[in-house]
Every structure is written in C-alpha cells, then in structure tokens.
Amino acid sequence: NLLKKLCETPGISGYEERIQKVIKQELEKVTDEVRIDKLGNVIGIKKAKKLSGKPAPKKVMIAAHMDEIGFMVSFIDKDGFIRFAPVGGFDPKTLIAQRVVVHGTKDIGGVIGTKPIHILSEEERKKLPKIKDLFIDVGMKKDKVSKIVRPGDFVTLDRNFMELNNKIITAKALDDRAGVYVMIEALKRIKDCYVDIYAVATVQEEVGLRGATVSSFSVEPDVGIALDVTIASDIPGTKEEEVATTLGGGTAISLMDSHTISNKKLVDFLRKIAEENKIKYQTDILLGGGTDAGA
Structure with missing residues (x-):
C-alpha cells in the first residue's frame, strides 16, 4: 500500500x-x-x-x-568498519545491533555494533553509549568497502513494515x-x-525546519497546518501527569511544542470540525520536540 x-x-x-x-x-x-x-x-x-x-x-x-532521520558516513577504518555521524536526533542506546542500509554506489546491508559487554570494564558498563562509540559492520575489508562507500554517503535504518494486531503499524x-x-x-x-x-x-525538517521555512515564504499562505507525528506516552514507566497523547486516543491537535504556540482560533476551529464530524481527537503539549509549524 x-x-x-x-x-x-x-x-x-x-x-x-x-x-x-x-x-x-x-x-x-x-x-x-x-x-x-x-x-x-x-x-x-x-x-x-x-x-x-x-x-x-x-x-x-x-x-x-x-x-x-539517518546517518552520514564519516570515516572507514583500516578494518573496513564504518564510522558515522547522525543526521537528525537519535537516542544512541536504541541503535546497537540495528540493521542498516548504506547507500553508496549500490545499497549494501550492515549492522550497528559497539564494544561487546563481555569485555567492558565495570566503569564502562555504567555509561550510556555514545554515537562516536558505534560503528557499522558491512562484512567486508576496507579495500572492498572503499570501492562502494565513501564519506558523505547516507545510511538508513533497515526496518520491515509490520502490522501488529492488524491495526497498529511499526516501520521506519x-x-x-x-x-x-x-x-x-x-x-x-x-x-x-x-x-x-x-x-x-x-x-530537511529533522535538521532545522529548512524546507518549511523556504516553502512558506514561497507560498505565502493565509493559513498553515503542519501534519506530523507525536509520541504515544501511555507506556510503562510514564507518570500520569507525563502522559501527553495515547495510542488510539484519536488525532492529536497540537497546542504547543518547543518551536511554536498554535493559533488559538485555528485550534478551536479544528476542535469544532472534529466534534461536528464525531472524529476522535486529543490535544497535545510536547516540549521535547517541534514540527514544521515552527517555520
């Protein structure tokens, strides 16, 4: 689809x-x-x-x-392991053992690795991983890797598009x-x-709302609406007062995020439309992220 x-x-x-x-x-x-x-x-x-x-x-x-979000190849070491820089925001602890695709002269698969836990010192085990500690293993020595990949090539996560319980989507x-x-x-x-x-x-939204800034000056709209995702915070470990929006709670109408405060008249209009058409909705205040609305 x-x-x-x-x-x-x-x-x-x-x-x-x-x-x-x-x-x-x-x-x-x-x-x-x-x-x-x-x-x-x-x-x-x-x-x-x-x-x-x-x-x-x-x-x-x-x-x-x-x-x-993704990565850019920054360096290939003498053993063929690829070092990379983040493009957009990542939580490094979610990346270890993730499959990726390196987009060089052709697309090749790889996996993100780091120093194994078995040989970490007690002090190292207490520290959260950093991007600089990670590498991509594509199963080749440097001479072969360098024929396909060079600094500046981009990398994406390799995730299957999957349905959970026939109604929830997980994908990159x-x-x-x-x-x-x-x-x-x-x-x-x-x-x-x-x-x-x-x-x-x-x-380029993930690196500073650049596309929205340029296009909004080009279009010069009377009204602007950004369509983006938000978090499902109804998960274990989240306090009641920390729950912003929930999975299945309906379309989220953003009131404020780290980049913008939504126009109250437009928010009220969207609420009115949703209520008149019996569309389930919830409101969202998320200070840990922003969208193209900030442009």
Whole structure:
C-alpha cells in the first residue's frame, strides 16, 4: 500500500531524491499542478472552485516533511568498519545491533555494533553509549568497502513494515511519512474546494525546519497546518501527569511544542470540525520536540 511504499523508500535530510520522486508521482494524481523548488520541497496545488464575483481564494498550506532521520558516513577504518555521524536526533542506546542500509554506489546491508559487554570494564558498563562509540559492520575489508562507500554517503535504518494486531503499524520513517500519507489521502477525498490548497512535502525538517521555512515564504499562505507525528506516552514507566497523547486516543491537535504556540482560533476551529464530524481527537503539549509549524 501507499504508506508501506512511503516508509520503505529511503530519504534522510539532504538526500531526499528517492522519496521526492515517489511523492511527486502521487501528488500529480490528486492536484492540479506540482512543482519542486530549489531546495527540494514538492509542492502540489489544488485550485479552488472558481466563483464569479468572489474575491481571490485564500491560500491554505498543508506541510508534511518527507525526510527521515539517518546517518552520514564519516570515516572507514583500516578494518573496513564504518564510522558515522547522525543526521537528525537519535537516542544512541536504541541503535546497537540495528540493521542498516548504506547507500553508496549500490545499497549494501550492515549492522550497528559497539564494544561487546563481555569485555567492558565495570566503569564502562555504567555509561550510556555514545554515537562516536558505534560503528557499522558491512562484512567486508576496507579495500572492498572503499570501492562502494565513501564519506558523505547516507545510511538508513533497515526496518520491515509490520502490522501488529492488524491495526497498529511499526516501520521506519513513520516520522513523517505518516503525515505525507494523510496529506495525500485527504486530497483524494476533496472534490470541490473554496480555497487554494498547497500540499507541501518538505525537506530537511529533522535538521532545522529548512524546507518549511523556504516553502512558506514561497507560498505565502493565509493559513498553515503542519501534519506530523507525536509520541504515544501511555507506556510503562510514564507518570500520569507525563502522559501527553495515547495510542488510539484519536488525532492529536497540537497546542504547543518547543518551536511554536498554535493559533488559538485555528485550534478551536479544528476542535469544532472534529466534534461536528464525531472524529476522535486529543490535544497535545510536547516540549521535547517541534514540527514544521515552527517555520
């Protein structure tokens, strides 16, 4: 399906060409015009229904970022192990033993490793791992690795798209291919609209909202809405007062995050629409992250 295709197509911040191509093809099916700006944002425009005697339609920009977090190759050591730098934010302790794909002259598989626990000192065992302590093993010596991989090549996580209990999805890049998917599916359902809709799949959100900043100046919308993911905090170890949003609790309407405070009139409008259409929703205050809305 489309969500699976979006999630499995690689495209970290700054290297979005592959996913850009997929999204462009999908937006061409549901909008009147598609363009790609100099930074790489894909902008699909669905024109308002023309009404004689009416003023020019308002512009509504919907943004969902296409880039995913990943890594950049920084060094290949004498034994062929690949060192890397993060592109976007990672929790290092989740990376050990993860499968990855290194995108060099061809795509090759690898696994993230570190010094085995069996030979760690007591002091080392007490410390949390750092990115600089990790490496990628692709099963080759340096002479072979260097023919395929060089510094600057990008790396993505290798995760299967999987359904849990036939209703929950686990996959890489759901942040924010899920938002891109929702944007495309919503456009499929719109027949006549009375505003010009600018559906923007943005680049480089994970490294500073760069695509949204550029595209918002280009579009100059009257209203902007960012589609992104949030956390499911209904898990063991979370205190009641720390629970922001829950899995299955409904669409999250963001009130505030680390980059922006949402417009109250727009929040109230979204709440009204949800309630009138019996759409389950919850509100979200998340100070540990931000979205394209901050642009």
